[in-house]
Amino acid sequence: MRIGELAARTGLSKDTIRFYEKNGLVAGERLANGYRDFAPEAVSWLHYVRTAQALGFSLAEIARTGEQLRDAPDSAAALSKLFEEKIRVVDARMAELAALREELDARVGSGCPLRAAAP
Amino acid sequence: MRIGELAARTGLSKDTIRFYEKNGLVAGERLANGYRDFAPEAVSWLHYVRTAQALGFSLAEIARTGEQLRDAPDSAAALSKLFEEKIRVVDARMAELAALREELDARVGSGCPLRAAAP
DNA sequence: CTAAACAGTGGAGTACGGTCCAAGGTCAAG
């Protein structure tokens, strides 16, 4: 698939996809005419990229995950390990959020304004 | 307290605190000699700022929260409403993380590499 | 054959969130 279709299917701009390719976040083959040619898998991969990014992972981190996926091509065990690692990171982030939530929760009704030195 | 102490107590650099003040994230009075003078509350407020930021809130969003806190000075009800709102945002973010977690979880053991078009 | 729709490149510009630096003012200790 060419860049326009990938853009339409992922909701990203063509520029963003070119930027991602330049930065090793997505692999692009080339057609004879020089146009980029993406595998159908790129769609779900890019959806994953956006999700992970929205949750606070940097493009560099995500690219590293991609590399690791490539470097452990067929070993289910290696992939599972990688996913389990990611899950631990996600769990840690959720725990932090839960802590913040509790902090907020404790103040509901108490009227204590976070002891804010707000502007 | 002057900027050096606030920096030491929050783990932020002085430059960062000046940057925050310039952007309305923290209030600084001035001493007669021009030095910034921060209330002790600034310490916990800045801790909150860093927590919220680490969890994906932009400084602009956080500054807005600060303003709202200031603008609803003593109304426990208004503050509670504000905190409840924040909690909803946090809950939404946690739900997203849970979804990502599940997505990852489903792939553990399956060996399916996210159908990655990795570089 | 031409026009429109698509693709390519390089480079500049933007927003955010800092970080660093130079030049200088203030203040307490010795």
Place this chain on the structure above:
DNA sequence: CTTGACCTTGGACCGTACTCCACTGTTTAG
């Protein structure tokens, strides 16, 4: 009265993640 720690400002610079632009090449439909 100087030294050193502390503070001030303005402005340059950085990394991340795009976004836009001008100019050029390719393909398809009428």
